Amino acid sequence: MKRHLRTFLLLFFSSLSLSLLPPAGAQITAPAPAQEKPQQFTLPNGLTLIVKPDRRAPTAVHMLYVRVGAMDEVDGTTGVAHVLEHMLFKGTKTTKPGEFSRLVAALGGRENAFTTRDVTGYFQQIPANKLEDVIRLEADRFANNQWPDDEFKRELEVVKEERRSRTEDNPRSLLFEQLSAVVYQASPYRRPVVGWMNDLEAMTPQDAREFYRRWYVPGNAAVVVAGDVDPAQVRRLVEKHYGSIPARAVPPRKPREEPQQNGVRRLEFKAPADQSYVALAFKVPQLRTFDKTPENDDALALTVLSAVLDGYDGARLDRALTRGPDRVADSVDAGYGLWGRGPQLFTLSGVPAAGKTPEQVEAALREQVARVAREGVTEAELQRVKTRWIAGEIYKLDSVMGQARELGSAWVMGMPLDSDTRLMARLREVTADQVKSVAARYFGDDQLSVGILRPLPVDPNRKPRQPAAGARH
Template sequence: MKHPLPSRRSRATALLAACLALAPAAQAQQPPATDPPATPSALPASAQPPRQFRLSNGMTLIVQPDHRAPTAVQMLWVRVGSVDELDGTSGVAHVVEHMMFKGSALLKPGEFSRRVAALGGRENAFTTRDYTGYYQQIPVERLEEAMRLEADRFASNQWPDDEFRREIEVVKEERRMRTEDQPRALLGEQQNAAIFDASPYRRPVVGWMSDLSAMTPDDVRAFYRRWYVPANAAIVVAGDVDPQQVLALAERYYGGIPARAVPVRKPYTELPQRGIRRIEFKAPAEQAYVSLAFRVPQLQNLDEDSDAWALLVLAAVLDGYNGSRLDRALVRGPERVADSVGAGYGLYGRGPQVFSLVGVPAAGKTSEALEAALRAQVARIAQDGVSEAELARVKTQWVASETYKRDSVMAQARELGSQWVQGLPLDADARMLARLVAVTPAQVQAVAGRYFGDDQLTVATLRPQPMSQREPRSRSPFGPAGELR
C-alpha cells in the first residue's frame, strides 16, 4: 500500500497550509493591508495541545488529543529514508517498508493488514528521502491492539527469502509504473542527479533499477537492523485519547523493545555550483516540459532571521493558489506562453533544498521561451517587489487551508511526525507563524534578486518524441497501482 512520493512542490504547499493559522499575537506584527486577513481562532475549540514523552528505551511518543470523533490514528515514524542509503543499494529504505508487511515473530506474511482490517481500520505506509512512516486509523477502542501489532513488527520483522524475491519484483514494477513509464518522472530523476554532487538526495527514493535487480535479502535485513531502533523512531497518536493512558500503552508494547544506539551519520559538504547545468531528455510525450531548479538556503533554525522564510513566501506569491503571479502572467495573460506553470520550495529537510519553477509550453511556444518567461517573473519581483496587499491575500488563503487541516486527525498526526523527523519542537507551528507573517515585501524582493542566477540553476527540458516510438511493455503480472506497497 503506497502513497505517491511527495514532490517538492506539494510538500511546500502543504507546509504553508500547516504553518499559518494567524494567531492574534502574530497578527500584530503584520503591516496593514488593503484587504487584511480574517482573524480565525488558532485552533478549534475542542483541540488540546500535543504532549511529548520519551519511553524508557529512548523511543519518542507524541500524543495529540482531539475528542470530536471516536477515532484514533497511530503513526510510526522512523528517521530513515533514501538519504541514509549507500551507493549500490539505492531503494533499500523503500524495500524495507514493503517487507515490514511480510511477517514478524507473531504474524505470517500479509497477516498484519488482515488484522488491521478486522479491527475496522485502514493502514498504509510511505517512504521519502528523509523518513519512513506507517499508520493505522482505527476506532479508538481498538488502539491498544493496533499498538501491539505495530510494536511487534517494528521489533521483530522477519520473512523468508522467497517473500523478498516476490516483493522485489513488485517494487521494480512500481518503479516502471511511476517512473519509467512517466517521462517527467524520468526527467526529474536526471535533474536531481545533476543538481547534487555529494548529497544522497541525488539518488531516487524508489532506487535505480540496476540496484533493485542486484539487491539481496541480506541487504534489506541489514538496513532494517541498523536503523529500526527505538531511539530513531517516534510513535504519534492523534484522536479521542487521553495522553497518560496512551503513554501507559506505549510503555507496555514499545517500551520493552531493547534500546540500541542510533548509528552515526557521516556529514558531507555540497560543492559550490559554478555555472548553469542543463539536462536534455528525449522521450515519447505529447508536450514538452521545463523544470528550473535553483540551489537556495534551507531552514536551519526556527529562531534565525533566515532567508528561508522569504523564499517560502515568494513561492506562494508565484504559485500555490488560483490567481498566482505565474498563472496570471504566463497562462492567462495576453501573451500566453504556457499551458500550466508552478513553483515550489522545500524549506527544510535533512539535505539541501531547491526552489523550483516548472511549466508546459503553450502550443506554438518553445521551451526556451517558457524558461525565459519563468525567470523574467522572478526578475520582475527582484526589480519591482510585491505589495502588502498581495502578501495579505496569500496569508488569508493559508488561513483557510489551516482550518481544513485541523479537521483531520490524520493531518495533525502527519504534521507532528514530520516535524519530529526534522528535530522541530511541538510548538513549531506557532514559531513558524511568527516568522512567516513578519516577512516583509522588502525581504521577498531581496531573495528574488539574490538566489536566481546561473550559478544556482539546473535546467531540465523534456523534448517530446512521437508517441509511436514508445516501446511496448509486457502486461504486468501484478495488481493495480493501489495494491502495490
C-alpha cells in the same frame, strides 16, 4: 522533486477546498477550535512518544516514524529503504505475510506506509477503543520483522513494477530523477527513493535485513498518536508494547555537504511524450530553526515568494505565462521545500504552449522572478497569501491524520512540537522588502540547474501499464 512544487502550501490546505477560502484582504476572526497541546515523552530505550488529544470524534491515528530514508542508503543498494518498508508487511514471529493488514481491516481501520528521502512512516487509523491492538501489532513488526527469502523475491518484483509504472512510464518523473542526479553531487538526495533499476535487480534479502538491523532501533524512531485518547493511558500502552524493545545505538551519520556550484548545469532528456517540459532548480537556503538568523529569514521569505508566484489561482506565473493569445505556457508551477534533512531547492517549471519552446518558457519564468527583484511585491499580495495560510491553519484541525503527520514530520526534522504555530508567526513577519531581496540574490546561474524534456514520438499501440499487484501507497 516530484510534484513537491507546492509542498508547503499543501501542508496547510490539505483539508480545505480553495473555494472555501476567504477573499484577499478578508480578516479571520473566528477562533480555531479549542485544542489540547501535544505532549512528548522519551522511553528508557530511547523511543520518542508524541501524543495529541483531539476528542471531537471517537477515532485515533497511530503512526510510527523511523528517521531513515533514501538519503541513508549507500551506492549499490538504492531503493532498499523503500523495499524494506514493503517487507514490514511480510510477517513477524507471530504474524504471517499480509496478516498485519487483514488484522487492521478487521478492527475497522485503514493503514498504509510511505518512504521519502528523509523518513519511513507507518500509520493506522482506527476506532479509538482499538488503539492498543494496533500499538501491539506495530511494536511487534518494528522489533520482530522477519520473512523468508522467497517472500522477499516476490515483493521485490512488485517494487520493480512500481518503478516501471510510476517512473519509467512517466517522462516527467524520469526527467526529475535525472535532474536530481545533476543538481546534487555529494548529497544523497541525488538518489531516487524507489532506487535505480540495476540496484533493485541486484538487491538481496540480506541487504534489506542489514538495513533493518542498522536503522530500526528505538532511538531512531517516534510513535505519534492523535485523536480521542488520554496521554497518560497512551504512554502506558506504548511503554507496555514498545518499552521492552532493547535499546541500541543509532548509527552515526557523516555530513555530506553539497559543494558550491559554479555555473549553470543543463540536462537534455529525450523520452516518448506528448509535450516538452522544462524544470528549473535553484539551490537556496532552508529553514533550520525558528531563530531569527539571515538564513532562516531568507527561507521564510522564499516561502512567501513561492506563494506569490504560484500559491493560488491567478497568481503571478499563471497570469503572466498561461493567459491571453500570446501565452507562452499551457501550465506553470513554482515551489520551495522549506526544510528537510538534506538541501532544499526552489523550483520553477512549465509546459510550453503550442508553437513555443522550452527555452522561451525558461526565460519567461526567470523574468517573473527578476521582476519581483526589480519591483518587489505588493502588500495586497502578501496579505492574500497570509490570509490563506491562516485559514489553512484553522481548517487543518479537521484532520486527525494531518495533525499526526505534522507532528511526526517536525520530529524527523528536529523541530519543536509547536512548529506549526511558530511557523505561522514567523511567516506573518515576512515583509515585501525581504521577498524582493531573496528574489534578487538566489536566482542566478551559479545556483541553477535546468532540465528540458525533448519529446520523442509516442507509440500509438502501446497499452498503459497496469498498477503492480500488491503495490502500496
